[in-house]
Amino acid sequence: MKRFEWSLRLKGFPIKEAKKTLRLIESYDEKAYANFLSRQLRSIVQFHLENTPFYQELCNGINSNNWNELPVLTKANLQQPLKDRLSNKYTEKTVHQHKTSGSSGTPFSFAKDNFAHAMTWATFMQRYAWYDIDLNTSKQARFYGIPLDKKGYYKERLKDWLGNRFRFSVFDLSDAALETVLKKFKHTKFDYINGYTSSIVQFAKFLERKNIILKEVCPTLNVCIVTSEMLFEADKQLLERQFNIPIVNEYGAAELGLIAFQNKDKQWLVNSNHLYVEILDENNQPLPYGDTGKVVITDLFNRAHPFIRYKLGDIGRLSKASTLQQPILEQLTGRTSDIIKLPSGKTSAGLTFYYVTKTVMDTKANVKEFVIEQTKLDSFLISYVAKNSLTNEQKQAVQNAVDKYLEPNLKLVFEQKEVLQRQNSGKLKQFISSL
Incomplete structure (x- = not known):
């Protein structure tokens, strides 16, 4: 049938x-x-x-x-x-x-x-x-x-x-x-x-x-x-x-x-x-x-x-x-909405952050998922789910990668969570710009 x-x-x-x-x-x-x-x-x-x-x-x-x-x-x-x-x-x-x-x-x-x-x-x-x-x-x-x-x-x-x-x-x-x-x-x-x-x-x-x-x-x-x-x-x-x-x-x-x-x-x-x-x-x-x-x-x-x-x-x-x-x-x-705007005037695709953080955090930490939100022109909130909190060394590794792939002097705030907020559909939007 x-x-x-x-x-x-x-x-x-x-x-x-x-x-x-x-x-x-x-x-x-x-x-x-x-x-x-x-x-x-x-x-x-x-x-x-x-x-x-x-x-x-x-x-x-x-x-x-x-x-x-x-x-x-x-x-x-x-x-x-x-x-x-x-x-x-x-x-x-x-x-x-x-x-x-x-x-x-x-x-x-x-x-x-x-x-x-x-x-x-x-x-x-x-x-x-x-x-x-x-x-x-x-x-x-x-x-x-x-x-x-x-x-x-x-x-x-x-x-x-x-x-x-x-x-x-x-x-x-x-x-x-x-x-x-x-x-x-x-x-x-x-x-x-x-x-x-x-x-x-x-x-x-x-x-x-x-x-x-x-x-x-x-x-x-x-x-x-x-x-x-x-x-x-x-x-x-x-x-x-x-x-x-x-x-x-x-x-x-x-x-x-x-x-x-x-x-x-x-x-x-x-x-x-x-x-x-x-x-x-x-x-x-x-x-x-x-x-x-x-x-x-x-x-x-x-x-x-x-x-x-x-x-x-x-x-x-x-x-x-x-x-x-x-x-x-x-x-x-x-x-088109997933665009990072930087203080220097430079713009970059949101997935740049995905590559940067995934490379560092997947190899050096037990991070399951993460979401990045641009809160200000020079500031980003990185919410992540992991068994253990990121160490200062691991956070610095992410900062170094961001300096290299985007530009120096960007402020990163890390926030460990039990679960990440998904959209009503169940999708996970990995980069969000609040600008």
Whole structure:
């Protein structure tokens, strides 16, 4: 029984039609795909110009025939009631509604028409099949957040049942909680792991401390898919070592679905089935393959709500080996909001701090997790979870690394905690700027 596909159809999402459309797109050669993409871009823009007052207002006075003149949609534009952003061909009762996690600091509600939502799931099915995962039959070990209110909790549990998955809450990552997770793996034939990077990394560290290889405990496991948070090379190596299965990097967003997925050749292939991804400079002009800039995405099918030239808030680069039909995401370097501003006027990516502190603290101290907050232009609070407090020598080592990689005379305050505060979704944002 195709339980998952049945649940989608029951809710009105035409998954059969979406899979048929997907097969057609996949059959195109390069020229046919270019024609398809051009038609879809013109069609989705024209539809929202004719039917969506919200988008009409954004494009007022703009030459809509020139793609590069179209406005870049920001999350600030979406900070208004959903009903004021919907196409007039839809109502709040005839669309799929959802909320973003707010990991960018700007949560909002959004909508997809039923076909667009079905296309999202058809693409997930296609990509997961690369690793012999069938969403109808493969058992998933899911490391995600879960609503704590009774209605939301049981709604997610029902969705998990329909999706053939078991959810481990990421709000408690203590050794006692992870011991329970391990027991579940011992007695359940999981086919794959999926979830937030930081939580899965914590489980791998727990296994490392216990000298346990997960594949030996759960022989049916075939692959681990990490999503929603950055996967660093050292963490990937840890996961490969402790799980002894392939580790696959997934890049997605609730409002867009699957953006990029790693194939077996280790290429991060962009989802060109129903998304068009651009890399733009500071003036919102397209950059050539190989250049780093703002990730801007257009949903080719969503007629309920415009996501046209939508700035996701991430910084990335497409490989020079990319083509229109097969873009390759070469690097994702974090969010535009994750920028360190320094007294000298210099700026740096927030993940610089991750590398600095992780290198020092992981090699010299038993630090499980940490979060860094920039409180002033020259001041940073480093909150960390560890069995023992950092020594003065270890703190000085972090200070020395910061002097080297950022600039001298920055003030660091260290604060040891029992547990770090996660977002409501369960994600762990590792750099926060309060400036």
